[in-house]
Amino acid sequence: MYQQMIFVNLATNDIDATKKFFTELGYEINAQFSDESTASVVISDTIVVMLLARSKYAEFTKKEIVDSTKHSEVLIALSAESREKVDELVDRAIAAGGSATGETQDHGFMYGRAFNDLDGHTFEVVWMDPAAVEG
Known part of the structure; x- marks a missing residue:
């Protein structure tokens, strides 16, 4: 495929x-x-x-390019293989100069955190329990 x-x-x-x-x-x-x-x-x-x-x-593009530190243009969500990997990636982003954004989302079967990169683009990192995804 x-x-x-x-x-x-x-x-x-x-x-x-x-x-x-x-x-x-x-x-x-x-x-x-x-x-x-x-x-x-x-x-x-x-x-x-x-x-x-x-x-x-x-x-x-002919459109005005937004200042992503002031305006939201897109939310990019990335999957992670575990809760620990969520924390690891977000913590590394913060250590590299990015910033944490939003609240930690912990719903038991789903866990996520988010960071802004150096230009303010928001990346959400999310783990979902495979058993919950399967139904």
């Missing part, structure tokens, strides 16, 4: 800082699709976050 991919494109103010931030979270930067105006962050085999300098991002 064909595995469809998703490429999330986000504007960033500082490519070098963004590359460092996501590398510190444990993600790979795909050098083949990265340059001085683009950071291609590999989240998984099917998910890539393309962080583009604001001038590069502007080449793809």
Whole structure:
């Protein structure tokens, strides 16, 4: 079966800082699709976050580019394999210069926390008990 991919494109103010931030979270930067105006962050085999300098991002839209530190443009939710992995990723994001956002969500069968990256983009990290997903 064909595995469809998703490429999330986000504007960033500082490519070098963004590359460092996501590398510190444990993600790979795909050098083949990265340059001085683009950071291609590999989240998984099917998910890539393309962080583009604001001038590069502007080449793809006629719309005003939001200031993501003041306005919400998108909430990106990432799954985690355990509650501990949720905490690990969010804690690493904070240590790398990101900030915690929102309240910890603990519903027993589902656990989540969120962080903002250096540009204010919100990433929610969520674990769900596989037994609860199965029904």
